[in-house]
Amino acid sequence: xxxxxxxxxxxxxxxxxxxxxxxxxxxxxxxxxxxxxxxxxxxxxxxxxxxxxxxxxxxxxxxxxxxxxxxxxxxxxxxxxxxxxxxxxxxxxxxxxxxxxxxxxxxxxxxxxxxxxxxxxxxxxxxxxxxxxxxxxxxxxxxxxxxxxxxxxxxxxxxxxxxxxxxxxxxxxxxxxxxxxxxxxxxxxxxxxxxxxxxxxxxxxxxxxxxxxxxxxxxxxxxxxxxxxxxxxxxxxxxxxxxxxxxxxxxxxxxxxxxxxxxxxxxxxxxxxxxxxxxxxxxxxxxxxxxxxxxxxxxxxxxxxxxxxxxxxx
Amino acid sequence: xxxxxxxxxxxxxxxxxxxxxxxxxxxxxxxxxxxxxxxxxxxxxxxxxxxxxxxxxxxxxxxxxxxxxxxxxxxxxxxxxxxxxxxxxxxxxxxxxxxxxxxxxxxxxxxxxxxxxxxxxxxxxxxxxxxxxxxxxxxxxxxxxxxxxxxxxxxxxxxxxxxxxxxxxxxxxxxxxxxxxxxxxxxxxxxxxxxxxxxxxxxxxxxxxxxxxxxxxxxxxxxxxxxxxxxxxxxxxxxxxxxxxxxxxxxxxxxxxxxxxxxxxxxxxxxxxxxxxxxxxxxxxxxxxxxxxxxxxxxxxxxxxxxxxxxxxx
Numbered sequence: 001x002x003x004x005x006x007x008x009x010x011x012x013x014x015x016x017x018x019x020x021x022x023x024x025x026x027x028x029x030x031x032x033x034x035x036x037x038x039x040x041x042x043x044x045x046x047x048x049x050x051x052x053x054x055x056x057x058x059x060x061x062x063x064x065x066x067x068x069x070x071x072x073x074x075x076x077x078x079x080x081x082x083x084x085x086x087x088x089x090x091x092x093x094x095x096x097x098x099x100x101x102x103x104x105x106x107x108x109x110x111x112x113x114x115x116x117x118x119x120x121x122x123x124x125x126x127x128x129x130x131x132x133x134x135x136x137x138x139x140x141x142x143x144x145x146x147x148x149x150x151x152x153x154x155x156x157x158x159x160x161x162x163x164x165x166x167x168x169x170x171x172x173x174x175x176x177x178x179x180x181x182x183x184x185x186x187x188x189x190x191x192x193x194x195x196x197x198x199x200x201x202x203x204x205x206x207x208x209x210x211x212x213x214x215x216x217x218x219x220x221x222x223x224x225x226x227x228x229x230x231x232x233x234x235x236x237x238x239x240x241x242x243x244x245x246x247x248x249x250x251x252x253x254x255x256x257x258x259x260x261x262x263x264x265x266x267x268x269x270x271x272x273x274x275x276x277x278x279x280x281x282x283x284x285x286x287x288x289x290x291x292x293x294x295x296x297x298x299x300x301x302x303x304x305x306x307x308x309x310x311x312x313x314x
Numbered sequence: 315x316x317x318x319x320x321x322x323x324x325x326x327x328x329x330x331x332x333x334x335x336x337x338x339x340x341x342x343x344x345x346x347x348x349x350x351x352x353x354x355x356x357x358x359x360x361x362x363x364x365x366x367x368x369x370x371x372x373x374x375x376x377x378x379x380x381x382x383x384x385x386x387x388x389x390x391x392x393x394x395x396x397x398x399x400x401x402x403x404x405x406x407x408x409x410x411x412x413x414x415x416x417x418x419x420x421x422x423x424x425x426x427x428x429x430x431x432x433x434x435x436x437x438x439x440x441x442x443x444x445x446x447x448x449x450x451x452x453x454x455x456x457x458x459x460x461x462x463x464x465x466x467x468x469x470x471x472x473x474x475x476x477x478x479x480x481x482x483x484x485x486x487x488x489x490x491x492x493x494x495x496x497x498x499x500x501x502x503x504x505x506x507x508x509x510x511x512x513x514x515x516x517x518x519x520x521x522x523x524x525x526x527x528x529x530x531x532x533x534x535x536x537x538x539x540x541x542x543x544x545x546x547x548x549x550x551x552x553x554x555x556x557x558x559x560x561x562x563x564x565x566x567x568x569x570x571x572x573x574x575x576x577x578x579x580x581x582x583x584x585x586x587x588x589x590x591x592x593x594x595x596x597x598x599x600x601x602x603x604x605x606x607x608x609x610x611x612x613x614x615x616x617x618x619x620x621x622x623x624x625x626x627x628x
Contacts, residue, residue: 013422020423022387024441030344032422034437036391038429073336077350077435079393108327108346109334115352117430121391123348123437127338 016218017136018063018202021128029133031069031126035059039081039118044179045161046168049088051180053095056120059205061103062184062256064126066203068134068193070186071105071124079115092120103186134193136218139200139261143284145215145223146267148185148258148277151208152234152245153178155252155307164241174233184256188274192260197270201260207253207306212291215261222289225282225302253307330532331450332377332516335442343447345383345440349373353395353432358493359475360482363402365494367409370434373519375417376498376570378440380517382448382507384500385419385438393429406434417500448507450532453514453575457598459529459537460581462499462572462591465522466548466559467492469566469621478555488547498570502588506574511584514575521567521620526605529575536603539596539616567621 013021013029021029037043037056047055057074064071076096080089100107105124113119139145157175160166171179184203192198200219204211212223230249238245261284262270271278282294291302327335327343335343351357351370361369371388378385390410394403414421419438427433453459471489474480485493498517506512514533518525526537544552544563552559575598576584585592596608605616 015423020387020389022420022422022439024386030387030439032387032389032437032439034389034391034423034435035425036393036427036433036435038393038427038433040430041428072338073334073344073346075334075346075348075437077348077391077437079350079352079431079433106336108336109329109348111349113350113352114355115431115433116354117393117433119350119352119393119429119431119433119435121348121350121433121435123346123389123391125336125344125346125439 013135018066021133023130027130029128029130031064031067031128032123033060033063034121034123035063036119036121043118044158047180049091050095053092053120054099055182056122057096057099057103058182058184058256060122060124061186062203062205064124065184065186065189066201066258067128068132068189068201069126069128070190071103071126073125074100074105074107075123076107076110077121078110078112079117079119080112081116081118082114103184132193134198134201136200136202136215139215139219139221139284141221141284141286142264143199143261144264144267144280145225145282145284146260146262146278146280147229148188148274150229150231150279151204151255151257152231152249152252154182154254155248156234156237158254158307159243159248160237172233172236174231175237178255182254182256185258188277189258191273192270195270195273197262197266197273199261199263201258204255204257204259205253207251208259209250209302210253210304210306211259212302213304215259216291220287222285222287223282223291224285224289224294225292226294227281228293229279229281250302251305251307327447327449332380335447337444341444343442343444345378345381345442346437347374347377348435348437349377350433350435357432358472361494363405364409367406367434368413369496370436371410371413371417372496372498372570374436374438375500376517376519378438379498379500379503380515380572381442382446382503382515383440383442384504385417385440387439388414388419388421389437390421390424391435392424392426393431393433394426395430395432396428417498446507448512448515450514450516450529453529453533453535453598455535455598455600456578457513457575458578458581458594459539459596459598460574460576460592460594461522461543462502462588464543464545464593465518465569465571466545466563466566468496468568469562470548470551472568472621473557473562474551486547486550488545489551492569496568496570499572502591503572505587506584509584509587511576511580511587512574513577516573518569518571518573519567521565522573523564523616524567524618524620525573526616527618529573530605534601536599536601537596537605538599538603538608539606540608541595542607543593543595564616565619565621
């Protein structure tokens, strides 16, 4: 097999991280990411085509953000249902373009098909230096576990829509924003990645508990959570509709905050880089301790579970 | 926007060619390609999951082959119907792996989803030198138009299955191979690309007539076809079932031969590089002449049409 630069590229990050990467030249890595949005499972009631397209971009960018890497270019493969109107398709295109512009990369190509399920498959390309890429696998015992935002709004919002059957117009602003207009923490992730303060990082698109378990497995460590970061809007929703606020925050998904581990002597610097947005939620422990929650009454294990997709609701 | 190498990558090939490319470092281009296979429109009756997965890879590789570029790595995003069995999914995985191995690249990441329509979205990454990338736009008046194989087997095979309702076991070997086990001309495309003999190139996945029109538009030239390259098996099928063999060859699709334009004084060299596989089918003419067929009785225009997808047949 002939290759540019005379050598076969070597896979340095494979299926077990947020992104994939191969070595090409010197210390530069080519970073690739694909994430597919499927209408029947990823589009909640009330979401516009434009918002769905943006969400597809956000899900991809968020994984790069967690690695501290900016996208350089993107491709989009679309599967469009025959029943979509010209306006729907224009909305999708405009949502994709606007989101790509927001995150600073061009969409340089793609493929359009007919499908029985709306499909927006995005691929991002980026270049990173190997030294700077923050993987899931670098967490060490004693590191501080931190997040970039409070959790629960997306799962509270989806619960409101799908289990409580609230109309989308009656969601609180925070819940509505989390469900319909999620954002990827690209600037924050890149700044943190460049600061040299992180040891591991992951995004939280499968939920906080899920992300903690992924970090735990990849880094071969345990994680002790001493504070579940629950948002105010989630608490209010939980109280009103009788849910456990902690569960909404831990076992949600479709949120795009970053979950990072920080060298203990670098936390202040990291939080300065993050402009005060880091919330410490626990510490890295030995593998044998698992992923657990410390509360006044003692320890409990945090199971590896997350939000189940809302099949058939769209 | 911060970028590797300090400069924003510049898009050098966009939506109007088989692939997309951006400039990164010196004369090196990053080449990206995505093509999505959708079950309801791209999988003919009788095709196994393994064959479908291979076809998805072939469709992507073929576009790189037409540019003279080898893939360095691939990503796969899957949309899987809930009714697929474990065995179906294993077949898809094994078809993807085997095809990637055949074409010499690793699949380094992906995403798996539930969908109402089988979706196999592949993205390929490659590195090329700008000088060597054979675009659609380089054909010049007087160049020889050539193809790497005879046409018609895929459209004859699909016509047999979908219009004549033949069972897939009763297709002739050539038609069966064209429909179920298509191949991308990667080695041939790379060799031709490196030989410096081509001025333009495209694959024929949308049919020969379609490809000729794309070359014509991108290069701003006309094309005169003096010989329609129809395969023997297509002629036999056409005679038996009363189709026009020329039409099957011109207005087919799902074939992955290369359609190239060659500098007239380099045709012998090009054909040597291609080990005698180049078939001259015509010449590049002035734009005003359009894409036309020269026969004993005179000229006729070749319309820009191709095979219509077989929606709802799978």
